[in-house]
Each structure stands twice: as C-alpha cells, then as structure tokens.
Amino acid sequence: MAETTLTHTGQTESRPAGWQGIAADWSSDQRAFKNVSWGKAMMWIFLLSDTFIFGCFLLSYMTARVSTRVPWPNPSEVFALRIGGSDIPLILIAIMTFVLISSSGTMAMAVNFGYRRDRRKTAILMLLTAALGATFVGMQAFEWTKLITEGVRPWGNPWGAAQFGSTFFMITGFHGTHVTIGVIFLIIVARKVWRGDYDVGRPGFFTSRRGRYENVEIMGLYWHFVDLVWVFIFAFFYLW
Amino acid sequence: MVDVTPADAVPPAEVAEMELYHPHSWWTKYVFSQDAKVIAIQYSATATAIGLVALVLSWLMRLQLGFPGTFDFITPEAYYQFITMHGMIMVIYLLTALFLGGFGNYLIPLMVGARDMVFPYVNMLSYWIYLLAVLVLVSSFFAPGGPTGAGWTLYPPQAIMTGTPGGQEWGIILMLVSLILFIIGFTMGGLNYVVTVLQGRTRGMTMMRLPLTVWGIFTATVMALLAFPALFVACVMMLLDRVLGTSFFMPAVVEMGEQLQHNGGSPILFQHLFWFFGHPEVYIVALPAFGIVSDLISTHARKNIFGYRMMVWAIVGIGALSFVVWAHHMYVSGMHPYFGFFFATTTLIIAIPTAIKVYNWVLTLWRGDIHLTIPMLFAMAFIVTFVNGGLTGLFLGNVVVDVPLSDTMFVVAHFHMVMGVAPIVVIFGAIYHWYPKVTGRMLNETLGRFHFWVTFLGAYLIFFPMHYIGLMGVPRRYAEMTDVTVMTESAHHLNSFISIMAFIVGFAQIVFLFNLIWSIRHGREAGGNPWRATTLEWQTPQTPPAHGNFGKELPIVYRWAYDYSVPGAKEDFIPQNMPGTFGPSREPA
Numbered sequence: 001m002a003e004t005t006l007t008h009t010g011q012t013e014s015r016p017a018g019w020q021g022i023a024a025d026w027s028s029d030q031r032a033f034k035n036v037s038w039g040k041a042m043m044w045i046f047l048l049s050d051t052f053i054f055g056c057f058l059l060s061y062m063t064a065r066v067s068t069r070v071p072w073p074n075p076s077e078v079f080a081l082r083i084g085g086s087d088i089p090l091i092l093i094a095i096m097t098f099v100l101i102s103s104s105g106t107m108a109m110a111v112n113f114g115y116r117r118d119r120r121k122t123a124i125l126m127l128l129t130a131a132l133g134a135t136f137v138g139m140q141a142f143e144w145t146k147l148i149t150e151g152v153r154p155w156g157n158p159w160g161a162a163q164f165g166s167t168f169f170m171i172t173g174f175h176g177t178h179v180t181i182g183v184i185f186l187i188i189v190a191r192k193v194w195r196g197d198y199d200v201g202r203p204g205f206f207t208s209r210r211g212r213y214e215n216v217e218i219m220g221l222y223w224h225f226v227d228l229v230w231v232f233i234f235a236f237f238y239l240w
Numbered sequence: 241m242v243d244v245t246p247a248d249a250v251p252p253a254e255v256a257e258m259e260l261y262h263p264h265s266w267w268t269k270y271v272f273s274q275d276a277k278v279i280a281i282q283y284s285a286t287a288t289a290i291g292l293v294a295l296v297l298s299w300l301m302r303l304q305l306g307f308p309g310t311f312d313f314i315t316p317e318a319y320y321q322f323i324t325m326h327g328m329i330m331v332i333y334l335l336t337a338l339f340l341g342g343f344g345n346y347l348i349p350l351m352v353g354a355r356d357m358v359f360p361y362v363n364m365l366s367y368w369i370y371l372l373a374v375l376v377l378v379s380s381f382f383a384p385g386g387p388t389g390a391g392w393t394l395y396p397p398q399a400i401m402t403g404t405p406g407g408q409e410w411g412i413i414l415m416l417v418s419l420i421l422f423i424i425g426f427t428m429g430g431l432n433y434v435v436t437v438l439q440g441r442t443r444g445m446t447m448m449r450l451p452l453t454v455w456g457i458f459t460a461t462v463m464a465l466l467a468f469p470a471l472f473v474a475c476v477m478m479l480l481d482r483v484l485g486t487s488f489f490m491p492a493v494v495e496m497g498e499q500l501q502h503n504g505g506s507p508i509l510f511q512h513l514f515w516f517f518g519h520p521e522v523y524i525v526a527l528p529a530f531g532i533v534s535d536l537i538s539t540h541a542r543k544n545i546f547g548y549r550m551m552v553w554a555i556v557g558i559g560a561l562s563f564v565v566w567a568h569h570m571y572v573s574g575m576h577p578y579f580g581f582f583f584a585t586t587t588l589i590i591a592i593p594t595a596i597k598v599y600n601w602v603l604t605l606w607r608g609d610i611h612l613t614i615p616m617l618f619a620m621a622f623i624v625t626f627v628n629g630g631l632t633g634l635f636l637g638n639v640v641v642d643v644p645l646s647d648t649m650f651v652v653a654h655f656h657m658v659m660g661v662a663p664i665v666v667i668f669g670a671i672y673h674w675y676p677k678v679t680g681r682m683l684n685e686t687l688g689r690f691h692f693w694v695t696f697l698g699a700y701l702i703f704f705p706m707h708y709i710g711l712m713g714v715p716r717r718y719a720e721m722t723d724v725t726v727m728t729e730s731a732h733h734l735n736s737f738i739s740i741m742a743f744i745v746g747f748a749q750i751v752f753l754f755n756l757i758w759s760i761r762h763g764r765e766a767g768g769n770p771w772r773a774t775t776l777e778w779q780t781p782q783t784p785p786a787h788g789n790f791g792k793e794l795p796i797v798y799r800w801a802y803d804y805s806v807p808g809a810k811e812d813f814i815p816q817n818m819p820g821t822f823g824p825s826r827e828p829a
Contacts (some may be wrong), residue, residue, distance in 0.1 A: 029446045029797070030254045032438045038358040042435045045465065049427060052469035056513060060473065060488065063509050070504065155485040155501065162503060166486035170476070207361040208261050 064163040073159035103132035114216035126190035133183040250444045274360035276345045283341035294329035297322040306739025308720045317405040319719035320389030327392025339528040350777035353442025357432040369425030376418040385409025396489035400482040416475045444797030451801040456531020459559045467520035474513035515566035523562040529666035540616035541608030544802035547600045554593035580639040587637035614688040618669030629658025650710025681763030687755040698745035800827040
C-alpha cells in the first residue's frame, strides 16, 4: 500500500498523555490518528457504521419482543437438542459460540505471526480461522434446518409470536452472511500471505496497489467484530 | 516586510507519496476511472439526470393540483406515484448524491491537498453501485403496476397493501432494493471521504485550517454513515414483510373484508427507524450547503469568515443534535406526550447553533467588499431562504402548533424552503463558483443572472402562497380538492398561480442546463484562479487539475483558508500554500 504505516517519521518529540494527547493529535496536521494507516482507519469507521446496523436490528427485535401480546417461544426448549434420549438446552449454540470465539484466538495468533513475517504459520492460522468460521456457518445451517423441519417459518411458528421466526432468521442470517464474507476474505488474504505477495509488494488484482502484512490485522479487526456481535446476538436471543 | 517562514517550520511528511493508478486506456480514464474528479463528474451527471425526472414529476403534480380534472392521464394513483418518486429522488438520489458524491469527490482531495481519495478503487465501485441503484429505481417506472405510490416516507402498513400503487406489485420492491443498493454504494464512498479528511491531509493542513466546505461535507458524511444503517434495516425488514410475509411492521389488518396474513407488527417501529435516518438526512444535505455557502460568502465578500471556530463547532453540534430530534416528525403518530416534550425541546435547541451560523454569515458580509457575482447572489439567496424555512420550523417543532398544521401544505412549503430551495440554491452557487475549475471556462453571465432571478423570485412565488393555503387547512397528498369547503375559491386560484410559477422556474433550470453544456466550449477562458480565492483547489498547476491534482510536489499549507484583505499583503487574498508572514491575519491561534 502507498502509505508507510508503522514507520515513525523521525518525530521523536513525546506526545502528551491522555486527553491532551488526543487534542494534540486532532489539532496536528496530516493525520488525526497518528500511525494509523488509511486501511485500518477505514475498517474502524466501517465497523462503527456496521454497529449501527446490528444495533438497529437488535433494537427492532427487542421492540417486537416486548410489545407482542402472544407468548414468546421459550428459547431453552426451542434451542434444545435431543442427545442420548434427553433434551439438552442450548447445547448446539454453546458449541457454536465456542467455535466462533476460538476462531478469534487463532485470528489473533495469525496477526502476531504476520507481523513476524512468518508466512507459513500466518497462512495456516488464517485458514484455520476460516475453517472454524465455516464450521460455525455449517452448524447454523443445521440449526436453521432443524427449526424449519419443526415448523418455524419467517411468518409463523407452532409456539407463539410470529416475530420469533422473523427476527431469528433475519438477524442470524445477517450475521451468518457477515461470517461467510469473512471466510471468503480470510481465504483470499491467506492465499496472498502464502504466496508472499506482501513480501514482494505484488500489486492487487483489482486495486493494483501493493498490500502489506497489516492487511492481516485489518482482516482480524473485522473478524473480531463479527465475533463480538455474535456475543450480543447470543445473549439477546438465547439467554433472554 | 515579508518574513519568509523557513519550510522546516512545517512538520515533515508522515506518509509516503500515494500510489496512484494510471489509466492505460480510454475506458479506464473516462469510464471506469479511479480519479475522484472523474467520479465526481459521473456522480453529478447521474444525479442531475435523475433529478430532471423528478423535476418533470413535479410539473405533472402541479398540472393536477393547479388544474384539477383537466388532465385525464393523471389519475389519483398516478399522482401518488409522482409524489413518491419526486420526493425520494430529490432527497436521496439528487441532493445526497450530488453534495457528497459530486462535490465531496471533487473538492475533498483538492481542498485538503491530497492526490486522490485514499482508496480510489472503492471510490469507483461506489459510483457504479449508485448508478445501479438509480437504474433499479428508474426500472420501476416500467414495471407492471408502475412505481410505488406509498409517499416518500413509505409508511407501512399502506406501503405494501393492495390499494397503494405498486404495493402488491413491483413498485415497492424495486424501491426498497434501490435504497439498499444506494446505501451500500454510499458507504463505500463515504468511508473514503471520511478517511481522506482525517488521515490524508497535506503538510500543514490541520483540521482547524480546513475550508468550511470540507467541514460541512465531512460532518455530513459521518452522519450519513451512522444514519443510513437505520434506513437499511427498515428497508430489509419491509422487504421481508412484502416478499416473505413476515410481520415486522404489519399489524393485523382487514383489507376488503378479508383478514390479511400479517399479525402483531408495529408500524410505529418503522417510523422510528425511518426518521432516525430521516432527520439526520435533512442535515446531511444542509451541512454541506452550510459549508459551501460560508466559502462562497467569504471569497466573494473578500473578507475572512467571521468566527471560524464557532462555525466549525456549530456544524459539529448540529450534526450531533440532529440524532436526537427524529420523533418531531411523529407528533401525530400517537407517542407518549413526554416524548413530544423531549423532542420539541431538542428540536428548538438546534436553533442555537443554526442561528450562530446565520449571524456569522451576515457578519462576514458586514462591511465586506461584496462582489455581486452569481455565486454571491445565490449565497445571499440561501441565507434569506434558510432563515425563512427555519422560522416555519419553529412553528412545526412545537407540538401544539404542529398538530393542527401537520399534514397540510404548510409542511410541504416548510420543507421545500428549508431543504429543497435552500440547498439547491447553494448547489447552483457552487456550480457557478467551481465550474471554471472543472472546465477551465466561465459560465455565461447573462444566462446565469437570468437563471438566478427567475429561480430565486420564482421559488418564493411558489412557496409563500403554499404556506398560506396550508394555514387554511388544505391537506397535502390529496390529488384533487374540488368541491370541499376547506379549499375556497381563492385557494384554487392560488394553486393555479403556484403551478404556473413552477413551470416558469422549471424552465429556468433548462436554461441553466443549456448554459452548462454551451459554456464547456464557448465560455470565457477562466484561468487558474478567476475568483482570486485562497483555497488549494485554485492553486493547482493545471486547470482543470490533472490526474494527481498537484504536479510533482504536494502543496504545503501555511495558513487558514480565509486570509482575504489582509492589511500589508500585496493582493487582497493570500493562498493557503503561500509562505511568509504578512499583516495581521485573523486566523485563530
């Protein structure tokens, strides 16, 4: 990429700490966030915007749930899985959450190895992250299938308020789409790492700009965000 | 006298030179271009084209309102479709796209001293997705059942029911899909504008040296990135209601004696989501106008802007406040009275920063060396129009006054003054101002003055009487008001008068378009800096600026954007990139 991110520019003067430092950065020239690259800044701002999307989705869900006059299906029963003759509540969702949170761990390790220029380990860890993400989406597909066979539809379900199915499919679907997009980009970035694009400064196919190992970290920001959103969906859908 | 500041007083570059994509063919240079200036022109041309459609729709509406019963082809259904498409196109596909996609793309990189937007490829995608959104919108005119006639606010449940044109046909679906595409496309561009302003400025360009144009567009873009998500979510949910039969916004409804499948949804939820977007949207088109008009006034009055810092904080303050006023659009929706109290209070608080801005514009003009150029005429028209529109906003912001005025033509007149005419005259002023930079030639002066006077006076002749018939209680959204007592004989005559004025003003816009095209070849040669302005876009080595904007070396900024008529300086303006200390500058320390 064009700008050299993490290099300091020979400015050795120490910046004031705390709020004064923030004020000093914002009143300085060229960059409001010192030593933050364009790509990283852009990802953070995108995530802020995306937060508003998920926030609106979840608030709409809460509105529907608190204002409904018919009973809301009991999540402990709806999301139970029958294993070995007994219903275990929330078991599938516990495994899904575990898988997704683990993928954040592997992603963080990939970022670390990326900055050490360890191509092999970075790529493997990113592919592992992608595999965990794909597993999550697969389990979600299983969950959807189970609910659909039990008669849950976006427009109604056997147990109560129709909005249960509509909000569930809409919000988990939107989150699942985020995970899927993440998996695709993880594979693309992992391929670039593996091929050494970031070492030789090979121009991107579409953008014709050179990438850097920082892209692994930017990818990681997105991935952790998708994880964090899941924690909220998990809490509001399955634990409420 | 001139004491040249050593160049090393400006901090060194923190970022290496930007890697630009250099086009190899005609296609990548002019069509799939990654140059923000070309993208800006593409955005502007597309927005103007779709805006013309909306202009024609407004003529058709005025034909019906002014001369009811004369034109058989304008059925009540068609009237609703015209009203819906006119509103949606003007607010989103014209104003938002033109201010942010058009002016934002052209001016941000040039004004902050960057070679381009930070991610030109994403910026290019932004335009093409916007174009797709426009095409989807236009396609609804040709779909079975025609475009949606749900009103520009698309309120459920009627938006997706049988009685509404396009409700159970293609119209509403295409509208929602088009909006979703628009938001995706806008986000790609918007991220670019924000990051370019925050992280892509040239040496010496601090945030508090940015021209107010950039502040306005920047703040509006941040707001759009936070407000459009609510519209996105509302569109997705309504699309599901319409296509999959969910009941997010649909309560139990009996239609034609038949119970519909929907049950338990909340139409008010849609209104909250819509207006959480909708109110910031007003300022998304107003803030760029505020910024641009500040620069026009300062440049053409040869005087520094009065209270620069206050202007910046007023922009930021208005932007923040506009997120907590949305329910003043819903006083008659059946909210808790305390909600109305809260939202009326926040709404009236917005008058404070807005008034600060108006005072500062007037104080900038005060004892200035006012050049009555066409941009200046439009800028002054803006101040007057905005004050007028803002004052009726005080009426509508109060719950008890709003309730009787709600859904009357008074509301229509109010928002056309404040977010129709006011931003549009700024757009005109800005086009007359920056056209010489974009094309290298001036727009024709005579045609310009004709355009200004007809538009300005005509707009008042359209919308002042409209306030009056609104106060008489004439409701909006009615295709025909004959044989009813609220509509007196004189109001009918006024309506015909308004319609005739609307045709005349519309005609003036055709003259303006002719001027735009004619002057590309036949306009007077402008030179690099015809207005003798200080900001960086006028200091480019070539006019129009070449790819990369600034030749070999990026400019270094030594001063704010408003050093006009500094005592002791040779000229009455000092470009931002001119080193040296001159007389007493009014730049805030």
